Each structure stands twice: as C-alpha cells, then as structure tokens.
Amino acid sequence: MRVTEGDVTVAVPEQPDAGVGDAVFFNPVQELNRDLTVAVLRALEAETDRDGDRTPRYLDANAASGVRGVRAAAEGFEATCCDVDPDAVELARENMARNDLDGRVVHRDANALMHEETFDVVDIDPFGTPIPFADAAFRGATRLVCITATDTAPLCGAHFESGVRHYSAVPRNTEYHAEMGMRVLISALVRTAARYDLAARPVFSHATKHYARTYLRLDSGARAANALVDELGHVDHCEHCLYREATPGLVADPLDWCPECDEAIQTAGPIWLGRTCDPAFAETVREAVDDGMGTAEQARELCETVAAELDEPTHYDQHRLCKRWGVGAVAMDEFIERLRAAGYSASRTHYGGTTFKTDAEVTEIRAAAVEED
Numbered sequence: 079m080r081v082t083e084g085d086v087t088v089a090v091p092e093q094p095d096a097g098v099g100d101a102v103f104f105n106p107v108q109e110l111n112r113d114l115t116v117a118v119l120r121a122l123e124a125e126t127d128r129d130g131d132r133t134p135r136y137l138d139a140n141a142a143s144g145v146r147g148v149r150a151a152a153e154g155f156e157a158t159c160c161d162v163d164p165d166a167v168e169l170a171r172e173n174m175a176r177n178d179l180d181g182r183v184v185h186r187d188a189n190a191l192m193h194e195e196t197f198d199v200v201d202i203d204p205f206g207t208p209i210p211f212a213d214a215a216f217r218g219a220t221r222l223v224c225i226t227a228t229d230t231a232p233l234c235g236a237h238f239e240s241g242v243r244h245y246s247a248v249p250r251n252t253e254y255h256a257e258m259g260m261r262v263l264i265s266a267l268v269r270t271a272a273r274y275d276l277a278a279r280p281v282f283s284h285a286t287k288h289y290a291r292t293y294l295r296l297d298s299g300a301r302a303a304n305a306l307v308d309e310l311g312h313v314d315h316c317e318h319c320l321y322r323e324a325t326p327g328l329v330a331d332p333l334d335w336c337p338e339c340d341e342a343i344q345t346a347g348p349i350w351l352g353r354t355c356d357p358a359f360a361e362t363v364r365e366a367v368d369d370g371m372g373t374a375e376q377a378r379e380l381c382e383t384v385a386a387e388l389d390e391p392t393h394y395d396q397h398r399l400c401k402r403w404g405v406g407a408v409a410m411d412e413f414i415e416r417l418r419a420a421g422y423s424a425s426r427t428h429y430g431g432t433t434f435k436t437d438a439e440v441t442e443i444r445a446a447a448v449e450e451d
C-alpha cells in the first residue's frame with residue numbers, strides 16, 4: 079500500500095492486527111507526530127546561521143519503513159535510516175529511491191551507530207520505552223534529540239513497577255496521566271544526559287493517551303546540566319480531593335496528609351517540573367507547518383495550545399472536577415474566564431478538550447468557577 083505524507087510517498091505493508099505478525103511497522107495515526115517532526119526540523123534550520131555549506135545530519139534511528147528519514151531527506155537533511163530488521167532496511171532503501179532521494183540506509187543496531195557517528199538530530203521512535211536508546215542518543219546527537227515513548231501505562235504509573243524500573247522514578251496514577259507520563263519521561267532523559275555533563279532541555283513536547291513525544295535541545299557543560307537537574311522535583315497528590323503540591327529538589331520531603339481533606343498523600347518523583355516546551359520555539363514550529371501536511375490544521379492548533387499553556391506542572395480536567403463535586407460543567411472559555419476574573423492565571427492544555435492549568439488551588443477553583451446547585 080502507498081501512503082503520501084507531506085512531500086513524499088512511501089510503500090508500507092498492510093498492518094496485521096495490533097502486535098502480531100512480523101510485517102515492517104507503520105502506524106498511520108502517527109502522521110501528526112511525523113508532520114510536527116518535519117516542522118521542528120524546519121524551525122531548527124530557520125534559526126541556524128550556517129556559515130559553511132555543511133548539510134545538517136538527521137538520524138532516523140528506528141526507521142521501519144523509513145518514512146521519517148525519507149521526509150527529513152526531502153527537507154534537505156543528510157538523512158540516515160537505521161534498523162536492525164533486514165526487511166525494514168530493504169523497504170526504507172526502496173522508499174528513499176522511490177522519492178529520488180539519496181539518504182543512507184544502514185542495517186545496524188542504532189546504539190552501535192550512535193556510538194560511532196554524530197548527527198545534528200537523532201530521532202528515537204522505538205516500540206515501547208525509548209530508555210534502551212537514551213544513553214547512545216545523547217552520545218550521538220549534537221543539537222537535538224527527538225524521542226517518542228509509547229509505553230504510557232508504565233510512564234503514568236498504571237504499571238507501577240515497570241515505570242519505576244525503566245525510568246528510575248516513582249510515577250503515580252493520577253487524573254493527569256499523560257502529563258505525569260511526559261514529566262517522568264523528561265526527568266529520566268534529563269538525568270541520562272546529565273550523566274555526560276550534557277543539558278537536554280525540552281523545547282517542544284506533546285502527549286496523548288497513546289504516546290509522549292519530546293524534543294530536547296542539547297547544551298554541553300556541567301553548569302548547564304546542573305541547571306536542569308534543579309528543575310526536577312516531586313508532586314504530592316491527594317486522590318480524594320485532587321489537591322496537589324509541587325516541590326523542587328531531588329530529595330523528597332512529602333506531605334503526610336492532605337492539608338485540605340486529611341486523606342493520605344501520594345508522591346511522584348523525581349519528575350520534570352520545568353516547562354515542557356519553549357513557547358517561542360513552539361510558535362516557530364507552528365509557522366513551519368504547511369498546508370501540504372495531512373494534519374496541518376491539527377498540528378497548528380496543537381502548537382498554539384502548547385505555546386499558551388501555563389507553566390504549571392499538573393493540569394485539571396473540568397469535567398472530572400465537576401463530576402466529583404456533583405455540579406454541572408460549563409463551556410471551557412467561560413470556565414477559564416471565571417478563573418481569570420477571580421484573579422487567577424488560567425489556560426487550556428493540549429491534554430484534552432476539557433483540561434486546564436491554573437495557579438489556583440483546587441478549593442479556589444471551585445469557589446471561583448463553579449456555580450453550586
């Protein structure tokens with residue numbers, strides 16, 4: 079079957095039922111993820127003042143059909159596709175040639191390749207957790223590491239032990255699953271990079287129920303790495319009333335009981351408490367989305383929402399709050415306006431249509447924005 083994405087057309091096998099069979103993998107639902115990757119590559123190039131003629135190098139470390147590498151090559155990057163599966167390598171080679179592009183396709187273990195060569199951009203898009211590729215990615219990239227994680231259940235604490243093992247952090251299964259997962263993932267990546275005196279700062283990130291995707295800009299030096307470690311910390315969370323409190327620092331000093339309702343507190347961490355995106359970069363990414371992309375509208379909207387998200391480490395969901403309180407929900411614009419009118423900062427978030435961030439505490443949200451029956 080042929081699939082056109084952006085400026086390229088690739089052949090991909092019909093996919094068997096989820097998780098079975100050994101056909102080379104392709105997920106059409108990840109088109110948004112790939113369109114945004116192309117926009118990020120454009121945004122990166124837009125801000126680069128190249129004094130020489132060197133073409134930027136992009137590694138599609140887990141290539142499968144090679145669709146990412148082919149799209150990067152079409153953007154003028156010196157693209158390398160890498161996969162351990164010989165069928166994937168053959169298909170990626172055909173797809174490069176089908177688009178008259180001369181990107182390189184190698185049959186290697188990506189970890190070996192990333193220890194031997196360097197690339198401006200390394201893109202990790204594996205099955206499940208990206209952690210087995212993280213050390214080598216920070217070794218092999220000079221400017222940007224792009225990471226997809228599809229193991230959302232471990233990341234968000236639904237599969238607790240597996241989350242603890244893979245991410246060396248305590249994840250908690252809260253109501254803000256996707257954001258918990260994103261912050262556990264970024265925490266592990268920041269700590270992995272810091273081991274090599276590298277600062278890996280997230281400049282653009284987005285998450286759904288099915289995956290988290292983050293783009294980390296690299297800066298070398300112990301001081302820069304220390305500054306990012308300082309943005310790690312813990313979140314205390316009350317399952318009963320949804321109170322939460324974020325505390326910076328690697329050493330947890332958890333609350334014993336919820337200050338609002340006296341119920342037990344759960345603590346997650348170390349998680350990333352800093353910004354998951356740089357709003358100015360997200361705006362450049364939005365401008366780099368073009369109408370030829372299949373998900374253009376959705377991609378632009380996502381960039382806008384992400385750029386406007388309040389710098390708070392957790393979000394709420396109006397519908398869940400209202401259900402819990404036994405009150406009716408209102409339109410989101412109205413809800414956000416009520417919070418702002420009461421003197422709080424508030425924004426929507428990309429984690430869901432009824433989600434929001436605010437600097438108001440949970441009791442203050444109720445007082446400011448809810449009409450009690």
Ligand SMILES: C[S@@+](CC[C@H](N)C(=O)[O-])C[C@H]1O[C@@H](n2cnc3c(N)ncnc32)[C@H](O)[C@@H]1O
Nearest residue numbers: 103139140141142161162163187188203204205
């Ligand atoms: C989720 S698929 C990649 C999807 C692809 N990037 C896309 O956007 O359609 C993961 C790929 O990683 C490959 N892979 C697994 N272990 C690898 C390794 N150690 N080095 C390189 N590739 C590997 C698998 O063979 C598989 O093709």
Ligand SMILES: [Zn+2]
Nearest residue numbers: 316319336339
């Ligand atoms: Zn409570």
